[in-house]
Structures are given as C-alpha cells and as structure tokens.
Amino acid sequence: MSTARQELLFLYSENSDLASPVRAWSRYSGAGTHHRSGDLDEAPYASVVAAMQDGWRVLQVSQLMAPMPGADITATSFLKFEALLERWEEI
C-alpha cells in the first residue's frame, strides 16, 4: 500500500493572474491533519506562483466565464479565481 497521501491547497486570487495576491485559502489533507474554517489567518503563499515555486503542482485553475446574456453583470457569489494545487506527503 502506498505510504503517500494527497494534500490539496485551494488558493483564491485577486484576479486571473496566477501571480496576483491570494485573498482566500483552504487546505485539505489525506494524511490526517484536520484543517477547518478560520484556522489560518495568514495566507500560506502570497500567490499561486509562489506555491508552485515551493513545489505545489497545479491541478486546475478556474475558467474565465463571461456573464450569460441578460444576466446581471454586477451579481456576485463565489470567488472567481480558484486554483487547485496538490502535493504528496509521506506518512
């Protein structure tokens, strides 16, 4: 059985530039560490690029979505610029 477990890092950027400042962040661990809301007041990295430079591998970044025709262009809901990164940790 593999002794490595996946770690996920979600970083939400100021804009679609992966070097722009991180404004929100979440961590999920397959290795046993329980991360939760409000557990880290400071962003673990200043940007997605900074996380990549530290060895995190980008799995996905959010697409750039134009508003649907007729939609309220000012409506806001989720954070738009999400990057999902991973690394593997030995247990």
Next chain:
Amino acid sequence: MADTLTVATPLLSSIELARFATDGYLRFDELVDPELSAAMLEAMVDPDFPPTLGPDPARGSGSPLDDVLRGWPAVCEPIRAFAALPAVRGIVESLVGPNPIYDHHAVHITAKGVRAADEWHADLVASRRKQFDVEFLFFPADTPREMGGTMILPGSHFRQVTGAEIGRYQNFQGQIATVCKAGTLIAMHHALWHCAQANTTDRTRYMFKLVVNPSQPQHRMWDTSDLDDPGVNEILQTTNHRWYGEDMMFELVHRAEFWKYLRGNDRDTTYLLRRLDEPGDL
C-alpha cells in the same frame, strides 16, 4: 403633563448605518452589564427555556417580537429585560423598524474541547431584494479566541449563495473571529457569511441568537440627523474588504444600491450609481 416616564430610545446614527451597509454587521462591546448577562446565561441553560427549533409559525414566527417574548415562560425574564433595554430597542428599531417580527431564536452551545469548527455558511438564502432580516448574536460570557467565537466575513452579505455552498472555503483575508467580553452584541445582516469556531478551552461556550424580520420598508429608521455627514459616503465608498479581489467594483454597486434603499429610494448619493443609471448611449 404625561404621567408615564418615557425612556428615550437611542437610535443608531447614519455613520453606524453606513458601516452596517458596508460591513454587513455592527458590534456593540459590553452593551449589557455583567449581572444581566449572567442572568441571561442562566436562563439559556434552564430546561424551561424555549428550545432551538428554527422558524415555526406555531411557535411565534411571523408574530410581533414583543408578543412572542411575553409568551415565553417566567425563566425568560432576563431575555425580556434584555430586549427592553433602551440601547437594544434602539438598535432593533434602527435596523428593522419599530415593530419587529420574531423569526426564530437559538441557543448555540459549543462544548469544551470541541476542535471542529462549522463550515462557512450564510443562514438565509441570499437574494437581490433589499429588505433584510437582522440576526442578533449575544455573547453572555467572555469569549477569548481559544474559545472560538463566531467568525464573520465583513462585507459578504450581498453575495448570492445558499447555506454551506461556501463550505469549501476555510480562510479569507479580513475574516474576524468574535473575541469579546461578556455582554457583547452583534447585529448582522441575514446573509453575512459566518461560522462557529472550535472551542479548545475547558469551558462550554454559549451564544444566544435572535432573528427578527422587518414589518415595513427599512427606510430611514435611524437617527438621520447626520445623514449629510461626509463620513457617510467615505464609509460607503471605502475599498476595505480586500477578499473581494476584482469584484470590488461590483460590491461597491451593491452597497450603494442598499444605501439607496435605506434612504428610502430618494436619490442616488453616489457618483457610481448615478453613472450606472444613466440612460442608453450618449
């Protein structure tokens, strides 16, 4: 001459309402004295205290708040005393008007040593309607950071999300954990993002939540004598919530529209809204 003693209701100011429009909440530190706070806590844990059940017309939801509280058992006298405090009445009246409607209440209990935390969530389905409920969060005992406190995200009240759809998020730039002394009250917009925090102490944490609805349009319910204070627009136009990122401009629009509603839809007071409302092509 009237033979009844009238206690003035200290209404909120325009500056305070502008902060509510901008941040989605107002915080009143140590508003309630320690004796009444302790009595409220004692009532909250009494077996006769009305249980936490969510909105239910059979239990008063949709009825005048005063009528519902009057019908609660004797053990709730400290809650009635709290609701009757001029400062509390002034806050309620300023935000939802002089005839508030009871929605529901809850006693939030976080046992000692609970290391889990709530997911981020908004209590009520957000919509673009301007009418809003107010959730009052009362902390009857000192709440240090290691005890948790409710974490809130200032400025999140205009986002169109439902419940814990936002549970994937864990941390935001600008998030604030409610660390406070006993007697502190928070009045927040129904759609403000929030989450209970872990309690790693050896003491149980308590919080009393009371949700009220307006019974009329929430137009100029507060003390508007400072409505033209330049500080009002400064607050409304501040770009203080960095977690917005590129959505900052949209949030400024929502804030301006909300302020227009609070003013009674009389006129647009911000340059931004006036530009957006200009008709057609030039």
